[in-house]
Every structure is written in C-alpha cells, then in structure tokens.
Amino acid sequence: MKKFAFIGAGSFVFTRNIVRDLLTFPAFHDAEFCLMDTDSARLKAICECCQRIVTASNKPAKLTTTLSREEALTGADGVLCTVFNGGIDIWRHDIEIPKKYGVDINVGDTRSVSGIFRALRNIPLMLEICGDIKKYCPNAVFLNYTNPMSMLCKAMQTYTDVEVTGLCHSVQGTVKMLAEWLEVPKEEIDYLCAGVNHQAFYLKLQRGGKDLYPLLREKLKNTEFYNKEIVRNNMFLNLDYYVTESSGHNSEYNPWFRKRPDLIETYCTHSTNWNPGLYAFSLNLRLEREGHWRDEIDQWLEENPVDQISLEKSEEYAANIFNARIGDHTPFLFNGNVINDGCIPNLPSDACVEIPVLADRAGYHKTYVGNLPAHLAILVNTTARLENLVVEAAMEKNRRKVFQAVCMDPLTSAVCSLDEIKQMTDKLFEANKTYLGDYQ
Template identity: 45%
Template sequence: MPKIAFIGAGSAVFTRNLLGDLLTYPELDGSTISLMDIDANRLKAVESLAKKMVEQEGSKMVIEATTDRSQALQNADYVVITIQVGGLKAYELDIEIPRKYGVEQCVGDTIGPGGVFRGLRHLAVIEEICNDLEELSPDALILQYTNPMAILCWGISSMSSIRFVGLCHSVQGTSEELAHIAGVPYEELSYWVAGINHMSWFLRLEHKGRDLYPLLFEKMSDPDTYALDPIRFDLMKHFGYFVTESSGHASEYYPYFRKRQDVLEQTLAKFTHPRHGWFKFGQTGGYLKHCFEVADHYYEDIEDQLKADKIEIRRSREYGAQIIHSIETNTPRRINGNVTNYDLITNLPYGCCVEVPCLVDNTGINPCYVGDLPPQLAGLIRTNVNLQELAVLGHIHRDKTLVKQAIKMDPLTAAVCSLEEIDNMVDELFDAQKEWLPQFD
C-alpha cells in the first residue's frame, strides 16, 4: 500500500476532503497517511479529525502526524503540497501594499504583485521539498495544489527531476456549472479544455455531439444567467470561449476590469448574484477578508466535526485521490493537469506550465497533445506566461530585478502603475516580507 504525505496538512478543509476521497476507494485501504505541518496545534487538530474519519469508516489506513518534513517524505509514494508560507499575515501584505499604488487585486494568488510574492515565498520551501525528495524518495509523485499554480509548477520543472502534476478544481467546477446553465445532465457533457491554470478555455463543449456554445450565447442574454458569472460571460462575448476561473478571480488576470476606479465600480456592480457575497465583502480584496473570517472559526469547525455523531464522507471533485487510485489499480481516467509544455500547446512557449487533458493509469500522468489554441486565447495567455517566466527566473537567480520585471509584465499592474511606481512597490513588498524570502538575503 502506498505512503501519501500531506505537506501543509493544517489546511483542514482540504485535508479532510482528500482523505475522505481516499477512504471511498477500498483498493487504497491500508495506505499510510503522513500528515505534516509546521503548526503543531493545527496538526494535532487535523490528526484527531483524520483518525476519527478512519475509525468511523472501519478503515485500515494508518494515520501518522509529524512536524518533521523529512520524516513525512521518507519513502513517500505521493506528496500532496498544500502549504501557505507566511499565512494570512503575508497574504494581507500581498493585497494591502499594492492597493496603496492603485492595484486593486481581488484574490492576489495567481499573478500580479500578490501572485508573484506568494510564488516566491512558496518556491523557497518547495525547492527544499524537492531537494529532500531527491534524497529520500526520488520516485515520488508530487500532487501540487498550492497557488500560484503555474509559477510553482514551472519552478519545480526548472529546479528538479521529481515527477509532479499541478491540480486545481476549476475545470470540474466550471463544467458542472456549464451543464447546469445548458440544462443537460453533467454525466452527458463532453468537453476539451486547455490553456494555463485559471486561464484554461473550453475549446469544445458538447452534449451528445451538439455544440453547446450557441446555447451559451443565447443564455447569456438572460440577466439572471449573466449575473452568475459576468466577467466570464464578458470574456466569452469578446473572445469567443468560456474560461475556467470564476468571475471574481478572473477579473484581475486581464487589464480590462479593475484598472480605474470608475471601471472597478462598473465591474463590482455586475456582481449581483448571492453567490458572490465573498467578492462583495469589503468591495475589493474581499477574498482576504473572507479568509480571515474562516480562520477565526478554524478550531470551532474542527471541534464541531469531532463532536458530531458522524462526519459526512463523500467523494469530491478533486483529482488527487483519483490519480492515486488510477496509478495503484491501473484504472484509466482523464483529468486536467498542470504540466510542462513539451510541445503540448504549440503556440505557447516551450517549457512553460500549461493545463491540459491528461490520461492517467499505472504508467503515471500522460499529457495530451492540444496543438495551437485559437490565436486570441494564446495572446491573452502569453501576457500571464511572461510574468510567470520572469518570476521563476527571479527565484532561481535570486534576482530582485527580474522580480520587478515580472510585475511590470502584469496586465493589471501595467494598466495602473508607472515603471517607477512598480519599482517602489516591489521594494516595499520585499522589505515587508523578508522573513519569508530567505533566498534573497
């Protein structure tokens, strides 16, 4: 049975969901789950929750917990990375410092000043994890869930020979939403999605051979449907395809939606559906405020589950457990994974990180060839890839100038700030976050 290490296991919701997924596969019963986190209190709480879940299901899974990363990685077959270096303290700096310069990020975890600095903090640790794995478990497969996905996966590819795949739930969640909008059973939906993480596009969307895009364009004219995802429908209207990342997140990946106060107000006014409560909370930077609210109730939520008669366990839409099951049992599946672009998407740069369909079985992760994306989509993506490349090089070469150049490539920041303002903002971010950026000492 495999050993599955969770690095950053204190992410209780994610750890609970993925462990729950693993428990739904009888063939994986008897696996060892090694929970690792640097926060001993969070780790203890998650360990208690995991042991209750295993006991409740009558499973033979072995739960172990440690603050020693090497112990968790020793002889690991799979390594799940869900870290958040610097926690909410660092995340708040990602949002608040750029805001002083007029850069109003919504989430700030993918590109932009927030995404780049989150990436640098995490690359400092992920490089160490890869070095450890090369010594302790060179055949392990990393299941990388931490954002910014593309920057981190590109970094792993550039720094290490350890196998990896980056995983997100955007494709699954968006396909479910599109099936609902189209009024077709999800199981009958057929799609082909490719691009980069948080900017992948439904290149084909069909129901029993029928193209659903004409129906989507028709549905978009309904105000209630449009309110579900106004930014994504705007992008579809202008560029012809539906994108994977939700409207709130997507609003900061392009230069169109948040660059001036009047434009920002117009964008915010589009978020009328109740599902966007977190986005409206505080008007901007709302996700940060949402995260603080969740953190305030972290231990209460775990205590409630520990006191409950039964913890609900049902299979989620996450790919992680599906991949492990496919490899261990030779059960073929298709997922969308973040991998290195070795001529998979031919009009995006060779070696960048792309999100493409992948076939999984006991041979591992096998990415599918996509070919050229529609040129307008490739053009939008390249603006993000330019930033990602320079951010990775900034980490590898420990070069702050490259980091500044990365953020100068950011579509939103470039639409708001002068070159000198960006330099000043990046200097301020480096000074405020130096405790989490040891590679730049």
C-alpha cells in the same frame, strides 16, 4: 500498504476530502495517512476529523501525525502538498501596498503583483520539499495543490527530477456549474480545456456532438445567470470561449475589470465568486476565518457524527491519479499542470500549461492540444512568458527581472507608470525581506 504524506495537512476541507476520496479505492483501504503540519493544535484537530471519516468507512486505514517533514515523507508512496511560506501577516502586504498605487487586487494568490511575490516566497520552499522527496521517498508520486500553481510547478518541473504535477479544481468545477445552468447532466458533457492554470479555456464544450456554446449564450441573456459570474460571463460573450477560474480571480488577471473604481463597481463588487469582490472584505474574511478555525472544526464534528458522515467521493482528481499510478492502475484523464513541450504550439514550449494528461501505471502522458485561438493565445502568452520570467528571477535572485515581470502584469500596467511600479516593487521587497533574503 501504501503511505500518503500530507504536507500542510492543516487545510481543513482539503485534507479530509482527500482522505475520504482515497478510501473509496480498494487499493488504499489499508493505507497510512501521515498528516504533517507545523501547527500542532490545528494538526490535532484535523486528525480528529479524519479519524472520524476513517471510522465511518470501516476500513483498516490508519492515521498518523507529525511535525516533521522528514518523518512524513520517509517511505511515502504518494505526497500531497498544500503549504505556503508566509501567512496572512505577510500576504496582506502583497495586497495593501499595490492598493496604494491603484492596483486593486481581489484574491491575490495566483497572479498579478501579489501572485508574483507569493511565488518568490514559495518557490524555495517547494524546491526544498522536492529535495526531501528525492532523499526520503524518491519514487513517490507528488501532487501539488499550492498556489501560484503555474509558477511553482514550472520551477519544480524545470529544476528537479521529482515526478510532480499540479492540480486545481476549477476545470471540473466550472463544468459542473455550466451543466447546472444548462440543465445538462455533467457526465454527458464532452469538453477540451487548455491554457494555463486559472486561465484555461474550454475550446470544446459539447453534448452528443452538439456545441453547447449557443445554448450558453441564450442562457446568459437571463440576468439571473449572467449575474452569477459577471466577469467570466462578460469575457465569454466577448472572447467566445469560457474560462475556468472564478470571476474573483479572473478580474485581476487582465486589464479590463479592476483598473477604475467605476469598473470595479460594475463588474467586481457583485457575483465575483469571492463576495463582495473587494479587497477589504476578502482580507477581513480571511482574518476572521483564521481566528475561528477551531470553531469551524468543532461545528463540523458536531454536525457529522460517525453514522452520518458522507463517504461519497469528491470531484478532486488526486485519489484517481494515485489509483492510476500506484493503485489498481485504472488509467485516468485529468487536466494537469505540466511543461508544454509543444502541446500548445502557440505558447512557449518551456511554459507550464494546464492540459489534458493521462495517468497510468507508466506515468503521465501529455496530450497534443494544438494552437489556441489567436486572440486567446495573445492573452495567455502574456501570462505564460511573464511567469517564466518570474521563475527565472527567483532562481537567480534577480531583483531587476522581478521588477520587469511586474511591469508586464496586465492589471498593474493598466494602472501604474513604470516609475510607480518601481517604487511599489521596492516596497514589496522591503516587506518581504524576511522571506526572500537578498535579491541583487
């Protein structure tokens, strides 16, 4: 019987989806799913939903819950992580302080100045979790879903020897979206996607050996489709390759779309996939969801009686990877976050990149991608080198290096002077001092 530890099981959608996905594999029909969270009320509610899925599956799997990370990890064969250090009360400062300096951030969990400070808070926590894995389940397969993905994985893969990779749903999610737009069966699309998390590009997008990009260009002449993802579609039409993560995210990863109010109105107020794409709304939405999480779960329970629950597997990679590593060992190819090691030669060798990875009984096998197109390499190199600097700063608790990393952020540098960036960074350190401690 395999044991899976969910660290941060309070993630309602994610936890129930992965439990359901794991139950689709015979090797895990009798597994133990140990759900761990620090919020006992949320944990109890999530467990109720997951129990309904287990009951509907008619499998002998069992659910356990705990507030103890040690208890969850002890004897675990697989570990999934969806935690974060600091809730909305601190996250809002990462958005509100830059906003006063003209840096208008949308999602704020992965990149730009807000992603940098989120990384500084979360890197110590993730290293603690790795330490506990090494102590309580040293052979476990560890899959991380916590953002900012690249920086957290870079830290864990560089400073621990735990077997860990990071997963995101943007690669397969974007292929599904494009397949629907192009009216092509998703299973018939052959693609190669590489870069860094949330900033990976489809270097190949084909069907039966035929390039699909000309068809996509033709489709985007129709405003109905162009307006679905304005930022990403604009990037594709100018950069010639489609990027993985949504417009809402990508609008804050570069200097082109959010540096002036008129540009925000043109590109970011509508169809950013984080409607309506403005900070005030995204914060209010998160606050509203935080205050009504119990209502969301109650509604799901009401709408999903045992005899009507769908047991269809989602498109998340996690269950397939666990099956390849510790289940029936069917090899599985996925896009994972790993140290580059020359797989993309024109990105830093020590950067965390998102590339095709093969999982099997023996472990993870990286694939050689080759160089990114020159113009994409310039964009992605900025991200990769900046993120390397942030991880270095976090490990050294070096305040100066954090400031210099923020200076290199494309959106921040498009809006602020160096002196303004220094003032902004100092205020963010002050707002985060409870979580960060003393940076020198």
